[in-house]
Amino acid sequence: xxxxxxxxxxxxxxxxxxxxxxxxxxxxxxxxxxxxxxxxxxxxxxxxxxxxxxxxxxxxxxxxxxxxxxxxxxxxxxxxxxxxxxxxxxxxxxxxxxxxxxxxxxxxxxxxxxxxxxxxxxxxxxxxxxxxxxxxxxxxxxxxxxxxxxxxxxxxxxxxxxxxxxxxxxxxxxxxxxxxxxxxxxxxxxxxxxxxxxxxxxxxxxxxxxxxxxxxxxxxxxxxxxxxxxxxxxxxxxxxxxxxxxxxxxxxxxxxxxxxxxxxxxxxxxxxxxxxxxxxxxxxxxxxxxxxxxxxxxxxxxxxxxxxxxxxxxxxxxxxxxxxxxxxxxxxxxxxxxxxxxxxxxxxxxxxxxxxxx
Amino acid sequence: xxxxxxxxxxxxxxxxxxxxxxxxxxxxxxxxxxxxxxxxxxxxxxxxxxxxxxxxxxxxxxxxxxxxxxxxxxxxxxxxxxxxxxxxxxxxxxxxxxxxxxxxxxxxxxxxxxxxxxxxxxxxxxxxxxxxxxxxxxxxxxxxxxxxxxxxxxxxxxxxxxxxxxxxxxxxxxxxxxxxxxxxxxxxxxxxxxxxxxxxxxxxxxxx
Numbered sequence: 186x187x188x189x190x191x192x193x194x195x196x197x198x199x200x201x202x203x204x205x206x207x208x209x210x211x212x213x214x215x216x217x218x219x220x221x222x223x224x225x226x227x228x229x230x231x232x233x234x235x236x237x238x239x240x241x242x243x244x245x246x247x248x249x250x251x252x253x254x255x256x257x258x259x260x261x262x263x264x265x266x267x268x269x270x271x272x273x274x275x276x277x278x279x280x281x282x283x284x285x286x287x288x289x290x291x292x293x294x295x296x297x298x299x300x301x302x303x304x305x306x307x308x309x310x311x312x313x314x315x316x317x318x319x320x321x322x323x324x325x326x327x328x329x330x331x332x333x334x335x336x337x338x339x340x341x342x343x344x345x346x347x348x349x350x351x352x353x354x355x356x357x358x359x360x361x362x363x364x365x366x367x368x369x370x371x372x373x374x375x376x377x378x379x380x381x382x383x384x385x386x387x388x389x390x391x392x393x394x395x396x397x398x399x400x401x402x403x404x405x406x407x408x409x410x411x412x413x414x415x416x417x418x419x420x421x422x423x424x425x426x427x428x429x430x431x432x433x434x435x436x437x438x439x440x441x442x443x444x445x446x447x448x449x450x451x452x453x454x455x456x457x458x459x460x461x462x463x464x465x466x467x468x469x470x471x472x473x474x475x476x477x478x479x480x481x482x483x484x485x486x487x488x489x490x491x492x493x494x495x496x497x498x499x500x501x502x503x504x505x506x507x508x509x510x511x512x513x514x515x516x517x518x519x520x521x522x523x524x525x526x527x528x529x530x531x532x533x534x535x536x537x538x539x540x541x542x543x
Numbered sequence: 544x545x546x547x548x549x550x551x552x553x554x555x556x557x558x559x560x561x562x563x564x565x566x567x568x569x570x571x572x573x574x575x576x577x578x579x580x581x582x583x584x585x586x587x588x589x590x591x592x593x594x595x596x597x598x599x600x601x602x603x604x605x606x607x608x609x610x611x612x613x614x615x616x617x618x619x620x621x622x623x624x625x626x627x628x629x630x631x632x633x634x635x636x637x638x639x640x641x642x643x644x645x646x647x648x649x650x651x652x653x654x655x656x657x658x659x660x661x662x663x664x665x666x667x668x669x670x671x672x673x674x675x676x677x678x679x680x681x682x683x684x685x686x687x688x689x690x691x692x693x694x695x696x697x698x699x700x701x702x703x704x705x706x707x708x709x710x711x712x713x714x715x716x717x718x719x720x721x722x723x724x725x726x727x728x729x730x731x732x733x734x735x736x737x738x739x740x741x742x743x744x745x746x747x748x749x750x751x
Contacts, residue, residue: 259651271643284651
């Protein structure tokens with residue numbers, strides 16, 4: 186478990202943040218610029234010593250303000266991937282990779298494994314200035330991994346890359362997540378990265394934690410700033426249940442909910458994550474007939490939150506353990522008399538479901 | 544020079560990175576020889592390191608070292624005069640090293656000395672080299688401070704400009720002066736070429 190409680194005053198800005206996150210897994214710090222995300226990362230790495238607070242990773246205390254304990258960065262064994270890679274320009278890629286490895290105690294993460302995992306074997310003799318942005322970032326990730334960290338921090342590692350380079354690196358991050366049982370704290374302000382990689386989400390705003398918890402819970406909540414975004418929508422953990430090649434459909438199971446989606450290219454039993462955009466969900470109190478729709482999911486209204494600015498209402502629907510978020514008009518809420526506890530049917534187009542790797 | 548460069552490196556590092564009381568005073572002290580007339584520097588050295596000066600007397604009593612009017616004294620005077628030039632060159636290159644790289648080294652487990660030797664110094668190497676060459680050239684050309692502190696003793700405390708000057712004062716000494724001037728030109732050009740060549744190699748190594 187990662188435990189972090191930090192308090193630090195800057196001129197005109199106070200950081201007062203506390204959260205816990207399970208390990209291993211990816212904890213994403215998400216929020217607008219200036220929310221304090223990078224400050225939290227600097228404190229976790231030890232590059233900033235907050236006025237007070239406590240940081241512990243899997244029982245190892247890195248900072249304890251009350252006891253006056255502060256482990257300096259060079260002895261923390263917390264790896265950090267900077268937004269701008271920060272490879273040593275006077276060293277080859279291989280020497281960069283080995284820089285942390287040489288200084289770390291023997292650990293489980295091997296040189297060959299990392300080079301293979303990140304696909305950087307062909308870059309080893311090169312100098313950093315001859316690499317592309319995406320290659321540099323992969324080397325930086327490898328360098329941090331090889332320092333055998335107990336915690337890996339990534340401060341907007343994809344922010345300086347264009348969309349194509351991002352798409353190039355994201356699969357490596359996902360591989361990393363599954364291949365190494367390493368706790369990762371990942372900073373971003375890009376929602377697509379959150380949906381793809383987060384297990385735990387910490388929402389920051391103006392130096393405070395708005396909410397922290399599992400991604401599936403926070404994305405399903407109608408009262409958070411996430412829900413006010415155009416791309417709002419619950420993320421669900423699902424498993425591939427059946428393939429129907431003849432119908433070109435796959436059946437997914439998320440809790441008690443079953444969803445038909447276009448054929449997924451993965452074996453039955455594969456764990457996946459689904460994202461169902463809130464604006465794509467239709468709510469009904471009676472099942473329609475003769476409709477192209479495959480998915481009519483029975484559930485129960487959990488909450489209804491008005492969003493005055495958008496003239497919209499956000500409805501959380503509990504569909505047997507999996508929670509959906511639907512954005513509909515306040516008029517529809519009134520017509521269907523939706524209120525907490527009311528039974529409801531969620532109509533979900535197969536084509537509207539985003540299927541992501543777990 | 545050999546003694547001066549590491550000291551200059553240390554002082555440059557202090558001035559570039561250190562935050563301590565008296566930093567401005569140290570800065571001023573280091574730069575003093577550059578703005579004072581060299582004769583004044585020589586005279587101040589004479590006061591401090593003279594046989595009856597506070598430091599000179601100690602050196603004389605404890606180690607039986609006499610600096611005034613000796614070759615070592617000439618070296619000291621040169622070093623003091625060249626010091627600010629070396630410090631400036633090195634400090635600029637230290638300040639140009641991205642502190643972010645040192646932070647990265649820190650998170651990778653490198654302690655302060657380790658970081659300095661494996662990241663800061665290699666990246667500042669071109670500047671340190673330039674500092675050395677500039678210091679060397681300044682030493683070759685030093686005149687005022689040396690003649691005041693160490694006098695003009697042929698074969699002992701005579702620098703090139705002193706020898707040239709002495710030759711010019713002697714009737715028929717033009718030929719000697721011309722030869723010595725040629726030596727000085729050759730030395731200077733060699734120094735510059737060496738600096739250029741080594742600087743380019745170092746810069747290529749750090750990928751700029």
